[in-house]
Amino acid sequence: MSESTTVSDNDTIIESFAKRISALENENKALTEEMETLKVEREEARAKLFESLISNKKYLRELERLKKENSLLRRMPLFLATVVEMGEDYVMLRQHGNNQEFITTAPPEIMEKLEPNTRVAINNSLTIVRILERSVDVRAKTMELIEAPSITYDEVGGLDSQIQEIRETVELPLTRPEIFEEIGIEPPRGVLLYGLPGTGKTLLAKAVANHSMATFIHMSGSELVHKFIGEGAQLVRDIFQMAREKAPSIIFIDEIDAVGSIRTHDGTTGSAEVNRTMMQLLAEMDGFRERGDVKIIAATNRIDILDPALLRPGRFDRIIEIPMPSEQARLKILEIHTQKMKQSPEVDLAEIARETEGGNGAELKAIAVEAGMNAIRREANQVSREDFIAAVKKVLGEDEERTDESLRMFT
Ligand SMILES: Nc1ncnc2c1ncn2[C@@H]1O[C@H](COP(=O)(O)OP(=O)(O)O)[C@@H](O)[C@H]1O
Numbered sequence: 001m002s003e004s005t006t007v008s009d010n011d012t013i014i015e016s017f018a019k020r021i022s023a024l025e026n027e028n029k030a031l032t033e034e035m036e037t038l039k040v041e042r043e044e045a046r047a048k049l050f051e052s053l054i055s056n057k058k059y060l061r062e063l064e065r066l067k068k069e070n071s072l073l074r075r076m077p078l079f080l081a082t083v084v085e086m087g088e089d090y091v092m093l094r095q096h097g098n099n100q101e102f103i104t105t106a107p108p109e110i111m112e113k114l115e116p117n118t119r120v121a122i123n124n125s126l127t128i129v130r131i132l133e134r135s136v137d138v139r140a141k142t143m144e145l146i147e148a149p150s151i152t153y154d155e156v157g158g159l160d161s162q163i164q165e166i167r168e169t170v171e172l173p174l175t176r177p178e179i180f181e182e183i184g185i186e187p188p189r190g191v192l193l194y195g196l197p198g199t200g201k202t203l204l205a206k207a208v209a210n211h212s213m214a215t216f217i218h219m220s221g222s223e224l225v226h227k228f229i230g231e232g233a234q235l236v237r238d239i240f241q242m243a244r245e246k247a248p249s250i251i252f253i254d255e256i257d258a259v260g261s262i263r264t265h266d267g268t269t270g271s272a273e274v275n276r277t278m279m280q281l282l283a284e285m286d287g288f289r290e291r292g293d294v295k296i297i298a299a300t301n302r303i304d305i306l307d308p309a310l311l312r313p314g315r316f317d318r319i320i321e322i323p324m325p326s327e328q329a330r331l332k333i334l335e336i337h338t339q340k341m342k343q344s345p346e347v348d349l350a351e352i353a354r355e356t357e358g359g360n361g362a363e364l365k366a367i368a369v370e371a372g373m374n375a376i377r378r379e380a381n382q383v384s385r386e387d388f389i390a391a392v393k394k395v396l397g398e399d400e401e402r403t404d405e406s407l408r409m410f411t
Pocket residue numbers: 155156157158159196197198199200201202203204299333336360361362363365
């Protein structure tokens with residue numbers, strides 16, 4: 001009995017094992033199938049990823065190319081040309097200045113806007129870069145350059161002797177021309193201000209204009225070259241014409257190195273255009289000798305690259321260096337820019353002036369603004385010594401000498 005029970009038990013065990021094995025086999029098969037599907041899916045995903053990587057790379061390359069092209073276009077001077085005739089897939093242009101005609105093409109979005117007499121800007125490789133609005137009125141542009149600055153001499157710090165000199169040369173002949181007549185000397189016509197960036201040249205020119213009560217025509221050399229492409233010489237002519245009509249007037253040529261640099265004589269059409277502008281400028285400067293009521297102020301950061309023709313005696317009566325501010329001048333400039341600022345009593349501007357050796361006027365102004373911002377960030381109602389110290393560090397950086405000093409002073 002017990003034996004048969006065992007046999008039958010064995011049978012059941014075997015049977016149940018067989019069942020389990022077959023169930024497991026089934027499961028195994030299902031899992032293997034699932035794995036196969038997953039493998040296929042993984043391969044697909046991998047392929048897609050690879051594709052994306054490739055197209056990503058393609059886009060990056062395209063981006064890089066466009067960036068390069070963009071910066072190249074921005075750097076290169078542009079020239080003016082007019083459409084002479086055009087066909088389905090070509091445009092014939094005539095370049096202004098040298099009257100050269102040539103054939104080129106343009107992307108469809110530009111092509112469809114072109115018609116004979118359209119004015120376009122082209123680059124060195126004679127590609128159309130943009131379309132210019134029709135017959136831009138140079139006159140209107142000259143008018144745009146007239147400014148009425150409100151800067152006073154009080155807002156210019158630490159340049160007392162330079163202010164004195166420029167007043168004698170520019171302001172006095174405009175406001176009291178009779179003095180020169182009486183003594184019988186020819187009034188000076190112009191000054192050139194030179195010095196490192198941010199030392200207050202533009203500021204000073206504006207102050208002179210304000211005090212002289214003269215029409216102030218402000219143009220920048222780099223604008224002449226880059227914005228008024230192909231029209232530089234014409235614009236110079238018009239500016240002097242306008243200055244004569246609206247006299248007494250001051251023509252301020254900022255960044256004169258952009259038109260009057262010796263480096264531009266490299267024989268390209270771009271430099272030819274810049275040189276034409278420069279020649280016109282020299283001609284105008286020489287031509288208005290008799291006129292006592294139009295003055296020129298020019299400014300440059302780079303007197304070292306200026307064309308010697310501009311520096312020749314007779315062109316500018318005075319060449320005035322605008323120096324980096326001394327400690328005393330720095331104090332003055334800080335005072336100017338913190339005049340309306342609520343400061344806590346322990347703020348000592350003299351200390352800040354001492355600690356900002358090598359900083360220029362623009363940086364000192366930035367320090368004042370930054371110190372104010374620091375106070376605002378702290379939600380304080382006055383600017384503290386620490387606000388200034390942090391501002392000096394932020395604007396001028398951690399100068400080594402300064403750090404040594406600040407170990408003593410700023411701790
Ligand atoms: N001597 C200065 N006195 C007061 N502020 C100055 C002085 N120099 C520069 N600044 C400040 O810096 C700004 C930029 O100076 P800016 O006249 O454009 O310098 P530059 O023309 O010499 O490069 C000015 O608008 C002014 O706020």
